[in-house]
Amino acid sequence: MFKKYKVLKWGLLFITAIIILVVSFGFWFKGLIPPPNTNVVNTLVKDLPYISENNIPHRGKILAVVTSTNTMGNSGKSTGYELTELSRAYYTFVANGFEVDVASPQGGKPPVVIDDEDMGPFDYAFLNDSVAQHKTSNTIPINEVVAADYQAIFFVGGKGAMFDFPNNKAIQVIIKNYYETNKVIGAVCHGPAALVNVTLDNGRPLLENKKVSGFTNKEELLLIKEAKSIFPFLLQDEIINKGANFNEGHMYLEKVSHDKNLITGQNPWSTWFLAESMIKQLGYTPKYRVITDEENAVTVLSTFHINGKKKAKKIIEKLIITENKPVNITLIAKHSIVAVMKGELGNFFDLLELTSFTEKCESRQKK
Template structure:
């Protein structure tokens, strides 16, 4: 019997700038495209929620016609993948629709994953028992040192590394900045920076293959 393709939900930002409108930001495109290609190679079906491959109109249309969280049913997805870019620090943090989808996927054993700043979407997500999803779990995400090296530490609205530690996460990072680094803790898969997108997606594939 043919198997049903795995369903992946990509979450991308709709935020176009920092607090200061003169400093643009948004989705870090490769964090979507590198993962998309890995999942595509494995025959997974994919949906993008919230805003792209610039030279490809068909790909761009996927970003121009994204779904809202309230238009989606978490039961339709085997995994959720939070992409990065500094824009996510604003619209991922307190979106209750995303939090509900993430909680429901996680609690039924689906894969919750993020790369780079995507973990901002996990910071305030709580489980049904009221605890933070990240509490007590090994994970990674864009480091404060990388913010400083990227010269945006004075633009970002908060220190995501510090915030995730406050929520009880067992935060880990590579010795060197900007190298590929991923952490897997059961059904939570996280990557540290843009260069980690492909490896993070491969770890998601591996986790899904065990289900």
């Protein structure tokens, strides 16, 4: 009896200690992440020099296409187009002299996904931009688009694209005609779903032997375990099935593939570079843009995965201390959580260390 009591006592003490450690870690981890900057919510276009200053003369028009689907199949999960993937590309095109129209399979006001944690100044400016909001509230039905009016087309991601992009005949016709006349085609994240069923005049799939990026199986399945039963296909699998050379980067980090006039990106973090790659393919040098704190964090994380923790620390120090450039701590912290979800405990602790190191560098810089 006494032994059982002793075992129970030590068991309860052990569990209590674990709970205390977990709670303490939670408070410590939360303390590393800065509170949201509420001032950014009111950002206007005039507050962004990239868009409002040194305006470039009109160069033409680009069409952005978003999904009309608001539910992932029969799952009941809500979806739509990803705001950040539209807003950042939209302003890149506008800043470089292009007018942007927005279309969707059904026209009208499509569903949108807004993730507060990913929102930055350009995204809030988009929400506060009456012109941009009019265009997204009154999208052009894709079968009414006059394709000749545009120099390029850009397919915005969002999981809804998996359902209404692949089999849309109007989308297929525009893509085929653009590709065969050397107009620029861009697609990011789930946006490349628009490409999978396009057949060229020679009878071959558009994607055959093309270097292509898109949302990967690993990225999809980590967040939605039942993705294979929800979506009509996994995007990476279908791109490969069509004969493409799938170009996969690190999870949730920038990766863009550029194959002649076809430019594709793996995920939302690829949007800036993809849009600027489209500008280059159109024959122009992209306008100078101050790199965002999120992009700097992506550089840190990419360095970590390729060259290890020590090199990543050097990049953090160089960016923050030497160059006085911001690094998004929250994104680095998120990747430590991704490491846990993947069962990579070593990477988890290393990324926690990088998160803490970034915070320390920022504190040094402020002094």
